[in-house]
Amino acid sequence: MTELRHPSQEQQALLERYRGSHVGVFGQPGLVLTHGDGAWVWDVDGHRYLDLLGGIAVNLLGHGHPELVAAVSKQAGEAVHVSNFFTTTAQIEAAETLLEVAGAPEGSGVFFANSGAEANEAAIKLARKTGRPGIVSVSGAFHGRTTGALALTHKESHRAPFEPLLPGVTHVPAGDVAALEAAVGPDTGMVILEPLQGEAGVVPLPEGYLAAARRITTEAGALLVVDEIQTGVGRTGAWFAHQHEGVRPDAMTLAKGLGGGVPVGAMVTFGPEVTGMLTAGQHGTTFGGNPLACSAVLAVLRTVHEKRLVEHARAAGQRLAERVEALGDPRVAQVRGAGLLRGIVLTEPLAAAAVAAARERGFIINPVAPDVIRLAPPLVVTDDQLDTFVDALPAILDAAQAAHQEAAP
Template identity: 70%
Template sequence: MSETTAPASPHTDELLGRYESSLLGVFGRPTLVLEHGDGAWVWDVDGRRYLDLVGGLAVNALGHNHPALVAAVSKQAGQLVHVSNFFTSVPQVELAERILGITGAPEGSAVFFCNSGTEAIEAAVKLARRTGRTGIIAAEGAFHGRTTGALALTHKPVFREPFEPLMPGVVHVPWGDVAALEHAVGPDTSALVLEPIQGEGGVVPAEPEFLQAARRLTAEAGALLVVDEIQTGVGRTGTWFACEQAGVVPDAMTLAKGLGGGVPIGALVTFGPEATALLAAGQHGTTFGGNPLSCAAALAVLDTIEQQDLMAHVREVGDHLQRRIEALDDPRVTGIRGSGLLRAVTLAGDWSAAVTAHGRDAGLILNPVAPDAVRLAPPLVVTAEQLDLFVDALPGLLDLAERDAT
């Protein structure tokens, strides 16, 4: 799997030492220093090649060095990179129109651009607060970001506890529990915020009935249904947005990650005039959101997904991956969950960290999303043959993980 070329300089160890002496250690020590990429492959500074099956955590939708994205960013950089929000630009207007088109949002809908998923969630929180209610419902296992407002919606205690007290009024209900939703949604609820598939929670899909109940209950209570498509959107699950697969139309949707193909951009989409009217001039803003460069990048991503029929490809190779995993007939592999190219391979033991480490040594970039689950979120352009490299390697990686545990 590994491919070695003439070693680059400076080498990995030197650069990681410099990293640790100059960057805030919120991510710990990185495992690689990556230098360049092509498609689903990346190379480190020592010339080693890796199959990128994480895609920048579902960000690199078109893979690395895709010619359409490179051309769009290069062209826009030579024209206009940034303007203040006193003005707009052609890419910003065109991207907003394009997003409204692919979401199927009704007349009176609108888009707010920002720079990341957590900023899109912050905008959704402010949208919810403008209803005049203060209660927000999220799900156990949810991850919605790490800024303080978004962190109040994120469930994992290790993220929350160092920064408490957080924004009041947020409650978490058991994932997938319709009865708990029925009990929680009420006259004080401003918004219910849900991921169609909990990404950081372990790639755990919502049953269609759960999302449909969320839509019904919020509509009955006059609350907003906010669907967090930050990780699942932009073709990742084989449709533009994962909530489509449950037939659910939200009041608001958050986007980021794959939208810019690696160029930072986030968005809040409001559905219909009532939700759109909740935020008026001066009530929210951002300096860099919707800049021409990021919007040009996002337009190139959306164009390429459509022109190359990548959503059909995602469904095809995602189904291929599922069949191959199920055909392994290895008792240490208990299943595969998720949709399209957002998947978790589940294991019979807490081996995911060891599988990831040994996979990296073998030239595979994986993500141990849970102790017993390995997440895959490769570029949408990944091939079935490339996914087979992982499947074929997995039994051997598990052999090594079991050996480590003894």
């Protein structure tokens, strides 16, 4: 029987101090964490947890990875920031390496930003440069919380408090090719899609939909932009999720795992025609492309390649899904997703209670929907570590079910 973990008075006092000093947009944090090592993290009480969320798909190499630590430490001792009046070898090499793993043709380019939302803001500007004001997104989409990116996001509860938003954005049902075809016309500058919708509940687009979107946008003269913020850099078992279908977009946006925990985002443009659409002075960023972030990007990309973490994500994610489904637990409907971005779909709305039960047993997971548990562990997680979670899952669901029934009116 796993010993249950409960927060100490010290931890509760720290959480109270958090509430007294922060704007409450994140609600109540679950724990006060102190440090990590690989796929493990520790709280202030000394309790250890298997981190199966990875900072929401951010900590790609886990915690304290020696290659990332060495790269960031070295760069911090040399130059953290130089402004974009200048460049650095770190910025140049990071962009070159990113274009290489993306399979981008000659004349492609990278715009480094600080976050995924900023990368998508750059994509909006790119779309505006077509001279066509229309943008098409899909149901379930999440593209960020800045006001431009929020207009692309579908969830009404995110959008409503801040309307009116950027005009000209149309949302169509995800996976409906006919609806997409009908929505894209001579006024459409961009179609933006997540190949695998993380915030919607780890929901993949139907096979062939991305290829259909490529055909539709090409015929209409619109841009196809793929949002790979959560799915990029090996997460799904390919360097980028759109590569599973062999589709080349006009641009893609990245963040999260790109810096392994160091804040960085990027918009990658494919080919000289798209790259040349934004010219000097038409966009910018103070911190984007700074040498510290770019050194982190370079360390992440090199480590993912050298340690064959793309292949590991593919194999480990498939094994994880098969093991969960092999439990035959009647509360598990299916496991969807790809690589090490997985959604365990439940037959009851137990996800929030399961997160609490899992945390008491030493696992960090995420209730991405009332009936979906999201797993996005570091790509360095081992099969043995994942097995400990699978073995504990029935007991976690037992406790979640009991808590849910007790809370029912």
